[in-house]
Amino acid sequence: MEHWIRVEPNVKIYVNDINPLGSKTILFIHGWPANHQMFEYQYNQLVPMGYRCIGMDMRGYGNSDKPLEGYGYNRLADDIRCVIGALGLQDITLGGHSTGGAVAVRYMARHQGYGVSKLALFAAAVPSVIQRPGFPYGTTREAIEQIIQATYDDRPKMLHDFGEIFFYRKVSQPFSDWFFQLGLEAASWSTIAVSKAWLEEELFNDLPRIQVPTLILHGVHDQVCFFPLAEAQHQGIRNSVLIPFENSGHGLFYDERDKFNLELSRFAK
Template structure:
């Protein structure tokens, strides 16, 4: 099975790697990417005996591009359907960036009955947007700028993000990887324009505070100290205050896209977390 159809008729592309008898690890990807962005972790974990499942979010990658439903509630319900259709249990649920929001909203809406462990990596919860109650967040002008740039030249926007802050390639002395840049751009351009545009609001304005309070499973939070996309203070540090039993692992100097730039360190840490 490489796709499922949701209750509202959206086709979701699904990867299912590794031994079917292995403990399931379910991966939720970031914006504007797809399941391919997890390939280093998926290959490593599947090679170590885990069943690794990753889907392309609605409107992204090889999934269909619905006009409506590009919000965290739909994303979480889609994730729930993937888990239910494949009848996955005792899951390790991992989310990167926007996918961290998807995983968190899944817990808020569907609970942890099928979940054994949770890991948030460079994740957006509890809230990216700056508000009176969240003064360390980013001002709305940042996200308005993303939307404007997407309308003017979406292709250039993705190239600029990948060649600059996403992987930290804008830092002095950084060695750019054209391969990482090209992969980010390609995945972004596979996604629907309307879907990625709407998703900016979903990842930036959704408040996951109450969802995080429902975390009752072993939780690992991984974040780069030099994350320019999702700054650590309003995300990982704030999430730790809401999930006090979680373990926080900060990668010194690491950027947002640490699943690629620090992939071996992350792969090793995820395997240790899974084996505890």
């Protein structure tokens, strides 16, 4: 079931509500620069198990509206609040990949976890994408600035290069082409705006405010959000469990999809 949920007077968010009568609900928040379709290998296994899987496209991505502004984590978290409210969701698992994980963490802190009973973080860009004083574990500011400049100069090449480091296991060329197209469906300005947000946003103060059980899944070979970020999440979130994925990069939802789906299904019961 498809929905377009109004989150601002001129902004609607696309939501794909799969198996609305499922017994337990997982709301998936995708990473940059893809959209909810990146989780199709979760939907295909979890829905037959009885789960209600809801995939939303963040503003600027996929089928959602693409305004010129509103790409800070606060606004993106407010969009999640609008979706949860509009669908009347309660007692759900909120799952976020990469930047989607960062926005999910901000949601939990900013909206006191409204409607959410469990949080799942997948290769999350938390607590900071870049290195900061006292936190040497992220990538460099220069690396992010290079991504931003590359998006201005040649967005298809930037997306291609990003795809090359995304997965640990070799993917087929057709799969690579499909994943590349997900990035192209985003607006160029939203792709740039979220990249710029990485330089400003940090979530160190958000982590202690998470009060629900939290599952942290992270690839040991992640070249985008390095594994020490997961360890910092585990240290900062009470009642959290960290499960390393020994044969995964940033795309652990595909690299080790059977293990990923098993761990998520067990957690979301």
